[in-house]
Amino acid sequence: MSSILQGNKVYRVLLNNNTPNLRSCFKLITYSQIEPYRYCDSMDEVKEGKATVLFPKAVFYNPVQEFNRDLTVAVISQFVKDRQNEILLKNKTSQSVKVASDQEDCKVDVETASCTENKGRGDIVNSDVNSDLATEELEAGKVYENGVRILEGLAASGLRSMRFGLEIPGVREIIANDFDHFAVKVIGQNIEKNGLTGMVKANFGDAAMVMYQNRGAKDRFDVIDLDPYGSPHQFLDAAVQAVGNGGLLCITCTDAAVLCGNFGETCYSKYGSMSLRTRYCHEMALRIILQCVESHANRYSRYTVPVLSVSVDFYFRVFVRVFSGQGKVKRSASKVAMVYHCTGCGAFQLQNIGTIIPAKGNNIKYAPSQGPPVSKNCEHCGHTHHMGGPIWAVPIHDTDFVGRVIKHVEQNKDKFKTSDRILGMLTVIQEELPDQPLYYVTDDIYNTVHCTPLTMVQFRSALLNAGYRISLSHCAVNSVKTDAPAGVIWDIMREWVKDHPVSQRRLIEGTPVKALLSKEQGTKISFEVHPDANPPSREKGLLRYQPNPDKFWGPKPRAKRNMDTEEDVLTSASKKSKEV
Ligand SMILES: C[S@@+](CC[C@H](N)C(=O)[O-])C[C@H]1O[C@@H](n2cnc3c(N)ncnc32)[C@H](O)[C@@H]1O
Numbered sequence: 001m002s003s004i005l006q007g008n009k010v011y012r013v014l015l016n017n018n019t020p021n022l023r024s025c026f027k028l029i030t031y032s033q034i035e036p037y038r039y040c041d042s043m044d045e046v047k048e049g050k051a052t053v054l055f056p057k058a059v060f061y062n063p064v065q066e067f068n069r070d071l072t073v074a075v076i077s078q079f080v081k082d083r084q085n086e087i088l089l090k091n092k093t094s095q096s097v098k099v100a101s102d103q104e105d106c107k108v109d110v111e112t113a114s115c116t117e118n119k120g121r122g123d124i125v126n127s128d129v130n131s132d133l134a135t136e137e138l139e140a141g142k143v144y145e146n147g148v149r150i151l152e153g154l155a156a157s158g159l160r161s162m163r164f165g166l167e168i169p170g171v172r173e174i175i176a177n178d179f180d181h182f183a184v185k186v187i188g189q190n191i192e193k194n195g196l197t198g199m200v201k202a203n204f205g206d207a208a209m210v211m212y213q214n215r216g217a218k219d220r221f222d223v224i225d226l227d228p229y230g231s232p233h234q235f236l237d238a239a240v241q242a243v244g245n246g247g248l249l250c251i252t253c254t255d256a257a258v259l260c261g262n263f264g265e266t267c268y269s270k271y272g273s274m275s276l277r278t279r280y281c282h283e284m285a286l287r288i289i290l291q292c293v294e295s296h297a298n299r300y301s302r303y304t305v306p307v308l309s310v311s312v313d314f315y316f317r318v319f320v321r322v323f324s325g326q327g328k329v330k331r332s333a334s335k336v337a338m339v340y341h342c343t344g345c346g347a348f349q350l351q352n353i354g355t356i357i358p359a360k361g362n363n364i365k366y367a368p369s370q371g372p373p374v375s376k377n378c379e380h381c382g383h384t385h386h387m388g389g390p391i392w393a394v395p396i397h398d399t400d401f402v403g404r405v406i407k408h409v410e411q412n413k414d415k416f417k418t419s420d421r422i423l424g425m426l427t428v429i430q431e432e433l434p435d436q437p438l439y440y441v442t443d444d445i446y447n448t449v450h451c452t453p454l455t456m457v458q459f460r461s462a463l464l465n466a467g468y469r470i471s472l473s474h475c476a477v478n479s480v481k482t483d484a485p486a487g488v489i490w491d492i493m494r495e496w497v498k499d500h501p502v503s504q505r506r507l508i509e510g511t512p513v514k515a516l517l518s519k520e521q522g523t524k525i526s527f528e529v530h531p532d533a534n535p536p537s538r539e540k541g542l543l544r545y546q547p548n549p550d551k552f553w554g555p556k557p558r559a560k561r562n563m564d565t566e567e568d569v570l571t572s573a574s575k576k577s578k579e580v
């Protein structure tokens with residue numbers, strides 16, 4: 001039995017395949033007369049965070065995305081607090097100040113605060129709208145007339161919106177929108193069930209249209225959450241316009257195969273960037289998404305500041321603030337870069353598209369970059385390069401913000417089922433070298449050289465002893481982010497194989513290993529254990545890289561779609577009966 005919506009009617013379909021007269025299988029019920037759970041064949045009740053929601057099979061729900069929802073609740077909660085502080089700050093001074101608050105050391109810099117730009121251009125300054133909030137201790141579940149407005153563009157059952165309403169303090173209104181009538185009915189019911197009438201509103205519409213209708217200066221949202229099936233690309237143009245100045249976009253992408261280089265040409269068509277199939281593809285994916293959001297924003301004299309970007313399980317999630325300001329938009333070309341990736345040894349080099357040159361006084365000039373940074377063949381192994389990108393080449397997180405989210409989660413640990421994972425991942429993120437895009441993976445290095453592996457501590461010590469910085473990336477276990485040039489990595493390996501020789505049968509002419517090991521050693525290498533070789537997140541024993549969270553882990557398929565016409569239903573039912 002399943003339910004199908006047509007116009008304002010719901011068909012309760014009894015698919016009895018042995019019945020020749022299919023019309024007798026349908027029972028027509030007037031939609032408005034009936035509550036969704038009464039006509040659904042099965043309606044599961046799910047408790048997550050403070051919310052309890054009903055899920056019919058026909059509406060999308062993926063339990064392993066609880067981490068995504070927990071993290072989003074934490075990030076938006078912190079964002080709301082930060083906005084409050086920015087307002088206080090703006091009211092007090094235009095300098096960087098320490099704001100005394102429940103987060104003792106929350107330092108907010110006016111540079112990144114939303115409030116200062118574009119006044120008088122008709123762009124609503126949200127801090128003005130919210131100014132009453134700034135002095136209040138906020139509570140979750142309470143409607144604040146001057147609180148934040150949140151749009152969940154693709155809400156399915158509205159679970160996320162219910163959690164926002166019940167768990168994020170300082171909210172005015174949440175629009176839980178979906179383009180499926182049935183889902184919207186379920187959202188309505190979940191609003192009542194969670195006592196959120198008046199704060200959360202169910203809305204039927206195409207998310208892009210809803211955002212276009214709200215792009216006027218006074219209508220923009222403070223937060224927009226986009227959690228689509230696959231790629232969000234068709235919503236980005238509207239999203240960058242419908243978010244207020246300094247507002248927050250929270251975007252999920254589950255099209256990992258496209259973003260990780262399996263379909264570079266598709267990635268180009270969706271994100272305007274060529275993805276590469278490499279060991280650092282997960283971070284590259286995040287950077288492709290960020291450059292894509294930025295390029296959409298630039299068209300409307302806006303620019304973005306990523307506050308947190310995570311690669312999780314099978315998906316990517318970015319949290320990006322959007323600001324207005326044509327002056328800063330000019331910097332965008334220097335924030336993105338092409339990637340040259342050696343097809344032999346995996347060494348990579350970035351080539352920024354634009355560059356900023358200091359000029360007279362405090363002035364700057366913008367110019368195209370000079371390049372390329374690599375020769376036709378790799379200087380280390382002689383193989384050719386693939387070129388990918390453009391990618392976002394500046395920091396993908398705001399480490400101060402990440403620190404505040406960590407504090408928020410530590411203080412509210414019992415509210416997030418996935419708090420251990422959030423804390424582990426965010427701590428690794430805080431340790432990431434912010435100015436070194438992409439990474440090597442040590443297993444990959446050892447495979448290229450065909451040698452016995454070093455321990456992580458030995459490898460890290462060798463780089464630190466040579467005077468370079470090193471960190472992990474949250475995107476991959478055994479990852480190495482460093483400011484050392486690729487040549488130093490190969491120097492480490494050349495030193496290592498002196499005592500751990502590579503089998504002669506591997507040293508075939510034309511292979512990367514043959515070329516790499518034939519080169520002269522450049523840097524002096526020591527494997528003596530360096531005091532900083534163990535990252536603090538490892539020493540503390542945090543849950544840094546979680547194995548697959550569930551047995552049936554992965555992106556869930558679309559919820560079964562409601563068929564459009566009775567004819568479709570009949571055709572489908574008759575197909576089914578033939579299959580039996
Ligand atoms: C992945 S689910 C959303 C899951 C939800 N955010 C959560 O956390 O459980 C995607 C939803 O987007 C809806 N959808 C698809 N295209 C849409 C569009 N153009 N506008 C609005 N909703 C859309 C689908 O009906 C589906 O319910």
Ligand SMILES: [Zn+2]
Binds near residue numbers: 344380
């Ligand atoms: Zn190479």
